[in-house]
Amino acid sequence: MSDTNQLLEEITGSEYKYGWTTNIDTETAPKGINAEVIRFISQKKNEPTWMLELRLKAFRHWLTLEEPRHWAKIQYPAINFNDIIYFAAPKPKKQLKNLNEVDPELLKTFEKLGISLEEQKRLSGVESSIAVDAVIDSVSVKTTFKEVLAEKGIIFCSFSEAVQEHPELVKEYMGSVVPYTDNFYAALNAAVFSDGSFCYVPKGVRCPMELSTYFRINSAGTGQFERTLIIADEGAYVSYLEGCTAPKRDENQLHAAVVEIVAHKNAEVKYSTVQNWYPGDKDGKGGIYNFVTKRGICIGNNSKISWTQVETGSAITWKYPSVILKGDNSIGEFYSVAVTNNLQQADTGTKMTHIGKNTRSTIVSKGISAGKSNNSYRGLVRINKGAHNARNFSQCDSLLMGDKCGAHTFPYIEIKDKSAIVEHEATTSKIGEDQLFYCNQRGIETEKAIGLIVNGYCKEVLNQLPMEFAVESQKLLAVSLEGSVG
């Protein structure tokens, strides 16, 4: 046991790979939050008045709310919302026409992150490529493959662009799933959101490539408040991926995003997240507070929304990607791997609200806690009256590595229809010594064996990820946990 413990310490002490910063000229709003700052942001983005009105309305509502610090199983000092810079943008040279005009520093940044902003068409054709919307601090710097997608009628651009060019869509859908009144951070986001991605897939179109947004926090003292809106019209399909990293800093930075998904009749949206914000150092100094509201609505019959998330970063994760199953026969899925290490805290899960008939939802959540971290699953399955034949299956497993961490499960199950079948299972345990022994006996060293077992444990979730990201997240898991055992 002692050498495995040692191994655990070695591994859990592993460094965060994306902790560097880029020197780019940025333009920032003054610190603090008030109507002036909101006007400043709105003006910077050259927004129409209705958008500004919306922001101010949200801001006024936000002022009446109290920071929700106590119900989740997370602990942190109160955030001083006036000590945050709400807008930071790399200084634009001029309007970008092609990649050559993007600040080379920025390009290098994304290259270093392994994100290619060059539209390299591989031999196998466009199909295998991924369209990327790259967001640094508060603005989107570049969206790739826009033209290819436009041919199919797919709109994929930054949120600010959508406000300018597709105001009717933004007006119709923004806030329809996550209204600004939803919660404290949703209100804050609606007031100060800076950018994000917007995606609209028209009727009957199957998006030919994976769409992806890459978020990067770069400037110090800033908060990132992006907003993503995905609309899949009747019969459309889109698979979407989100990735994120941030530099290492001693301060805690706030990230409060909102993601809204609307799936019309027969549409399917798959949303995958690999979250790797800076988690803070071994002593819990620094790191991102990731307070995110994500929700999708299956508004039409036979629609489907699937959330997959691999959560390895952030000092604190507070997010519950949810699905409202309004259309009959609609399907909601939630697959999650949440890894916490050192002093990280995660309180994450999902909400499945069954309203339509024959609605189905599946929840698979795998939590892994190491170091002195706390990892909680918190989920709600709600079967409304009239949601006949609703079906839910939830499975929440927790793996503990070391005796200083905690793993918790808080499922809420509310059923108001007699034809509903709802099952929930949860287990908490450590890596079985007999499993390890079995591997050791066959010549697999402990460290590798653990990687093997953890990967097997998370397989159900990782299998849901698009190919490219499945590989990435497997590596991520390996970095976080290789060799750890309690």
Add this chain to the structure above:
Amino acid sequence: MNATVEKIKTGDKFAELFDRLHTQLPGNASIQSIRKNAIAAFLKQGIPTRKNEEYKYSLPEKLFKTNYSLATKLPSLQITADDSKTFDISGITQNKIVLINGFYSQQLSSVNNLTKGVIVSDISTSFEKHAAHIEKHFAKYANVDADPFIALNSALNANGLFIFVPENTVVEQPIHIINIITANELSLIQPRNLFIIEKNAEIKIIESLDAYKLSTNVVVNMVTEISVAEQSKVQYYKLQNDCEKIAQINTTQVYQLENSHFDTNTVTLNGDWVRNNLNIVVDAENCETHLNGLFISKNNQHIDNHTLVDHQKPNCQSNQLYKGVLSGKSTGVFNGKIYVRRDAQKINAYQSSKNILLSDDATINTKPELEIYADDVKCSHGSSTGQLNEDALFYLRARGLSTDSAKRMLLYAFASDAINTIRIDVLKEHIDKLIEKQLIQ
């Protein structure tokens, strides 16, 4: 004795009421200081609202909207021995304790053949008479800061039962505690019980709650503390039947020491608004804890089972199985929590909640929680809600059973899992009959 009642309202009224009443309530200086401390804790917490996570699904606010009277003395109403016999469980009559609104009735009880050294008494006289035990155990387990109703009871309890089983003593015959609730005006009744089971002792307790000539609704806020010492074995059965007008908040606080066994079964077959808080603190190694529960609800009933098993030390086992059958517009709640403290390694803790909804207007809310801070543990919980298996129904129908009796048979089979753990045969039979009666309706 005349019934003494005091009108109460919520909020600050309790403070006023306490100031006026506490000197009349039993207990010496140290009990009084417990009361003072408790009322402060209650006023700090107040009656739980929706914002109180623990009472999210069971809002007691509505119970306290009316002005209740606080029952502080034995009701004047006489209950004849014959009347009290209707509450007997056939086969368990040897050790019978009758409490009327929490007041021990000597003439209706029969506990003459108890083993030497076993004490059965009302708690108010025990405050003086058994001061040493009281000093050591009373209000030591039920934490007034953890729950406002524990606080309210600790502040204003008027009486209750005290049982003491000395070391190395086995009470062979089960003790049946009959809680008779009677009132002719809206009342808040707060019995307070303390059971002390010393080292290597054994006892089986059956507790039932029954209404007698109850013309109005009452709220019963009962707190029972049970200390289970080393090597001792306790079986504790709670039967909640015949309590249609009774809203009850029933808190059982158990404290277990090394190598002890605690088995409990809570059966709720009738009740207006029921909230059972069952909190077990396992503070030593090698303990075993079994919690089982069954509720069958109908009409507008609300039945909430709240359990907490707090594993503070390693090498223990706990097991929970709760089943519910809901019909009408009834609401059921199961909220179970397994807590494993840091370094409480090698814990096996299981929890399962299964429910069947029979009507479209019934609601079930479950919240099985795990909070684990030790890694070498095996903890799991499962919760499922569904309906009767169509195939099974068809099977029985194909063999000539009517739909009704087929359903009844399946429901009975479903329910019996939770009561099969009852180890007193006559009690099991008694409950079996009650369940059958319920299912026929």
